[in-house]
Amino acid sequence: MIAPLPPPPVAKTPTNTWLREWHGPLTADLVQTPGRFGLGRIPERLKPDATTTVVCGFCATGCGLTVHLKDGVAVNLSADPLYPVNLGMACPKGWEALTPLAAPDRATTPLLRNASTGAMEPVSWVRAMHEFTTKMKAVQAAHGPESIAFLSTGQICTEEMAFLGGLFRSGMGGRHCDSNTRQCMATAHVAYKQSLGFDAPPYTYADFEESDCLVFVGSNPCIAHPIMWQRVLRNPHHPSIVVLDPRRTETAMAATLHVPLAPKSDLTLLYGLAAALLEKGVVDRRFVDAHTEGFAEFAAFVAAFTPERVCAASGLARETFDELVRVVAAGRRVSFWWTMGVNQGHESTRTAQALINLALMTGNIGRPGTGANSITGQCNAMGSRLFANATGLAGGRDFRDAGHRREVASVLGWPEECVPSEPGWAYDQIIDGIESGAIRGLWVVATNTAHSWIHQGRFRELAAKLDFLVVQDLYADTDTARMGHLFLPAAGWGEKEGTFINSERRIGLVKRVRRPPGQALSDFHIFQLIAAAWGCGGLFREWRSPEAVFQILKRLSAGRPCDFSGIADYRHLDASGGVQWPFTVADATESGVGGGPEAGALPGKWRERRLFEDGRFFLPGGRARFIFDEPRTPAEVPDAEYPFVLLTGRGTSAQWHTNTRTGRSDVLRQLYPAECYVEVHPDDAARLGLTVPGRVRLETRRGTLDANLYVTPTVPAGSVFLPMHYDGVNRLTASSFDPHSRQPSYKHCAVRVTRGN
Numbered sequence: 001m002i003a004p005l006p007p008p009p010v011a012k013t014p015t016n017t018w019l020r021e022w023h024g025p026l027t028a029d030l031v032q033t034p035g036r037f038g039l040g041r042i043p044e045r046l047k048p049d050a051t052t053t054v055v056c057g058f059c060a061t062g063c064g065l066t067v068h069l070k071d072g073v074a075v076n077l078s079a080d081p082l083y084p085v086n087l088g089m090a091c092p093k094g095w096e097a098l099t100p101l102a103a104p105d106r107a108t109t110p111l112l113r114n115a116s117t118g119a120m121e122p123v124s125w126v127r128a129m130h131e132f133t134t135k136m137k138a139v140q141a142a143h144g145p146e147s148i149a150f151l152s153t154g155q156i157c158t159e160e161m162a163f164l165g166g167l168f169r170s171g172m173g174g175r176h177c178d179s180n181t182r183q184c185m186a187t188a189h190v191a192y193k194q195s196l197g198f199d200a201p202p203y204t205y206a207d208f209e210e211s212d213c214l215v216f217v218g219s220n221p222c223i224a225h226p227i228m229w230q231r232v233l234r235n236p237h238h239p240s241i242v243v244l245d246p247r248r249t250e251t252a253m254a255a256t257l258h259v260p261l262a263p264k265s266d267l268t269l270l271y272g273l274a275a276a277l278l279e280k281g282v283v284d285r286r287f288v289d290a291h292t293e294g295f296a297e298f299a300a301f302v303a304a305f306t307p308e309r310v311c312a313a314s315g316l317a318r319e320t321f322d323e324l325v326r327v328v329a330a331g332r333r334v335s336f337w338w339t340m341g342v343n344q345g346h347e348s349t350r351t352a353q354a355l356i357n358l359a360l361m362t363g364n365i366g367r368p369g370t371g372a373n374s375i376t377g378q379c380n381a382m383g384s385r386l387f388a389n390a391t392g393l394a395g396g397r398d399f400r401d402a403g404h405r406r407e408v409a410s411v412l413g414w415p416e417e418c419v420p421s422e423p424g425w426a427y428d429q430i431i432d433g434i435e436s437g438a439i440r441g442l443w444v445v446a447t448n449t450a451h452s453w454i455h456q457g458r459f460r461e462l463a464a465k466l467d468f469l470v471v472q473d474l475y476a477d478t479d480t481a482r483m484g485h486l487f488l489p490a491a492g493w494g495e496k497e498g499t500f501i502n503s504e505r506r507i508g509l510v511k512r513v514r515r516p517p518g519q520a521l522s523d524f525h526i527f528q529l530i531a532a533a534w535g536c537g538g539l540f541r542e543w544r545s546p547e548a549v550f551q552i553l554k555r556l557s558a559g560r561p562c563d564f565s566g567i568a569d570y571r572h573l574d575a576s577g578g579v580q581w582p583f584t585v586a587d588a589t590e591s592g593v594g595g596g597p598e599a600g601a602l603p604g605k606w607r608e609r610r611l612f613e614d615g616r617f618f619l620p621g622g623r624a625r626f627i628f629d630e631p632r633t634p635a636e637v638p639d640a641e642y643p644f645v646l647l648t649g650r651g652t653s654a655q656w657h658t659n660t661r662t663g664r665s666d667v668l669r670q671l672y673p674a675e676c677y678v679e680v681h682p683d684d685a686a687r688l689g690l691t692v693p694g695r696v697r698l699e700t701r702r703g704t705l706d707a708n709l710y711v712t713p714t715v716p717a718g719s720v721f722l723p724m725h726y727d728g729v730n731r732l733t734a735s736s737f738d739p740h741s742r743q744p745s746y747k748h749c750a751v752r753v754t755r756g757n
């Protein structure tokens with residue numbers, strides 16, 4: 001493994017003279033005028049004058065935050081009581097959202113690595129653009145156009161994602177690109193697409209309140225989606241709340257039934273649950289016959305999953321399994337919710353589909369309080385699923401479909417040959433491509449691969465082999481940025497405008513309420529600069545502002561299941577507290593945009609939009625499919641040498657991923673342990689002679705990590721849990737992927753636990 005380079009110097013730039021240095025054709029457009037919604041005019045809402053609402057930039061709950069302005073600049077914020085998502089609530093990250101923007105060590109200028117000294121040195125944007133284009137083009141000239149790649153994110157605006165995908169694939173001639181959405185939501189995307197015909201989480205947050213039985217699988221909303229959990233707590237129906245998690249998490253403690261299944265035994269358990277429900281006759285025949293296909297085969301398949309088999313595989317007591325069956329059978333409005341305990345597994349797509357199957361067979365979809373509901377992670381992972389242009393073509397289309405390509409070309413006014421006809425490589429294939437030498441230039445935008453990628457030691461070794469590594473981030477000291485040759489300083493959430501799509505498909509508005517520091521530019525502006533410097537600015541003539549691109553995205557969505565062409569503009573979104581897709585032109589006419597309830601956003605007047613209310617799915621014939629497979633053993637199971645299972649996930653509601661943002665808030669730092677810790681069951685600690693306070697050494701076949709010992713019965717004996725927020729956690733994890741979604745299996749590998757230093 002290579003030693004990380006020293007942190008780069010942070011340059012102070014007194015003025016924005018860089019703008020005058022830039023003589024490209026887009027110069028006039030690039031001057032940042034005060035945002036119409038942030039700096040400057042305040043949107044017309046039923047609000048005091050000096051505030052404006054912005055959608056939060058951390059998780060996909062998509063809370064509305066009321067930003068308090070002084071002279072048009074944000075000075076504080078509070079939770080928006082009128083926003084339909086959070087109803088006046090916010091979690092610690094939301095309350096502290098402005099703080100990381102004001103960090104004194106924000107990156108303020110592009111940085112270029114000095115080849116002789118190895119130091120990162122401040123350069124102008126002109127020079128940075130020159131370096132970017134000449135180096136990337138040189139890589140392409142020497143190794144072919146497909147030898148450059150990008151890795152991006154679910155944390156920039158949809159308009160920016162669409163620009164990046166279009167710029168890279170159609171403008172720069174690259175092919176391989178993916179985002180951290182692969183680490184997070186790829187499974188849900190593939191599962192929905194195969195089973196329902198489109199990547200379409202069907203629910204609306206009101207379903208948390210309308211369900212009489214909520215089943216959370218591999219999901220810890222108390223920590224990871226606290227405001228969704230608040231919505232659960234508002235449920236007036238005294239619901240059963242079931243949690244399937246190997247750990248007794250905060251959510252499991254608050255549940256009415258915790259099902260502590262063995263790690264990665266979900267698929268067997270869910271098939272067993274289906275079999276037991278079938279035996280009890282808990283099947284909605286009318287729904288199954290009218291709206292699905294493959295049920296008979298499914299029913300025959302699951303018959304082999306007897307309670308005995310389930311209990312042997314999952315380690316559950318028979319009473320616990322029977323109670324699970326009883327509770328689900330008793331529900332009239334049952335909703336199934338899943339997050340990373342499902343998505344990050346070796347058979348994750350089939351596991352997600354096992355949940356979809358349960359919802360279909362019991363007719364628990366398309367009605368209030370029901371659904372097979374994937375909870376999204378990052379603020380705009382839903383935007384990246386629809387518009388990143390990586391594995392799917394804009395608007396949830398397919399690259400390989402000539403009709404789809406024609407549609408996109410005609411909407412964009414591009415020649416058809418500009419629209420790629422093949423998907424690019426997935427994240428893991430791009431990393432393999434670096435190893436094989438196929439990928440030589442890499443551009444990392446708003447993600448911290450060197451910390452978050454599975455088996456990170458391998459990535460770090462490979463990244464050192466790259467001819468050219470560009471990192472675009474708010475901070476120049478992230479683990480990935482420290483390895484780069486060129487650093488591009490980005491404006492963050494709150495310093496730019498655009499839209500995010502939240503977990504319930506609500507398109508919400510992000511506004512510019514702060515000026516970015518120094519020469520930092522919005523990702524949108526950076527893409528414009530690159531397009532101009534590369535010489536492909538002509539393709540993006542219409543892409544002059546985020547809102548202009550929003551209009552293009554509307555057109556791309558038209559006629560698709562995600563059609564939101566009925567949204568007029570940003571002002572409409574702002575006035576409505578966001579709008580859930582689909583929202584077609586016909587919907588807009590019906591609800592009277594400009595004067596009706598949708599646009600008026602009077603408290604209590606917003607309309608919730610749930611999918612599949614008519615029982616029609618997006619597959620040919622309108623029928624959903626039962627999809628299933630034999631369960632498999634994970635790639636790496638405990639043995640005599642590495643006897644424990646390593647679980648990883650979110651540690652506290654105050655930490656966000658690799659902690660680049662949350663680590664910069666004094667308030668948030670008070671809310672979590674400063675040093676990495678590992679949770680060990682009391683029996684295991686006693687057996688291993690580990691005592692508190694003490695240090696533990698964790699070793700896997702890939703690496704070693706020392707952490708503080710936490711002894712707690714919340715983690716099952718035989719497993720240990722590490723929060724993902726501390727560097728080094730992914731030194732331990734093993735490269736293993738679901739074959740359908742290629743999502744990494746972050747939550748299962750074999751580890752040895754001994755006394756540490």
Ligand SMILES: Nc1nc2c(c(=O)[nH]1)N[C@H]1C(S)=C(S)[C@@H](COP(=O)(O)OP(=O)(O)OC[C@H]3O[C@@H](n4cnc5c(=O)[nH]c(N)nc54)[C@H](O)[C@@H]3O)O[C@H]1N2
Pocket residue numbers: 059060184217218219220221223224225244245246247249262263264265266339340341342376377378647648649650651652653654655656657747
């Ligand atoms: N505070 C905070 N909130 C966040 C984030 C953050 O970094 N910090 N990140 C956001 C993002 S991007 C995401 S994707 C979400 C993630 O949200 P969650 O998925 O809810 O969070 P995790 O802790 O990763 O995993 C959830 C649970 O899966 C369990 N699990 C592990 N293995 C298995 C298994 O085999 N079966 C089952 N049934 N469960 C298992 C773990 O014990 C854990 O409690 O959170 C979002 N919200």
Ligand SMILES: Nc1nc2c(c(=O)[nH]1)N[C@H]1C(S)=C(S)[C@@H](COP(=O)(O)OP(=O)(O)OC[C@H]3O[C@@H](n4cnc5c(=O)[nH]c(N)nc54)[C@H](O)[C@@H]3O)O[C@H]1N2
Pocket residue numbers: 153155156180181183184340344377378445446447448449451452453472473474475478490491492493523648649650656657658659660661724729730733746747
């Ligand atoms: N072991 C283990 N590993 C995991 C997981 C796990 O459960 N266990 N979970 C996985 C999941 S679900 C996820 S989503 C990933 C997350 O992994 P990452 O995406 O690597 O984590 P972040 O810390 O969110 O990194 C985002 C980066 O973008 C920067 N940034 C923020 N906003 C902007 C912006 O507007 N523009 C630009 N240019 N930069 C910006 C931030 O400073 C930060 O450096 O981690 C994955 N890794």
Ligand code: SF4
Pocket residue numbers: 056057058059060061062063086089090091092093094095225226227228
């Ligand atoms: S729950 Fe998510 S969206 Fe809401 S304030 Fe917290 S981080 Fe932001």
Ligand SMILES: [Mo]
Pocket residue numbers: 183184185377378
């Ligand atoms: Mo995620």
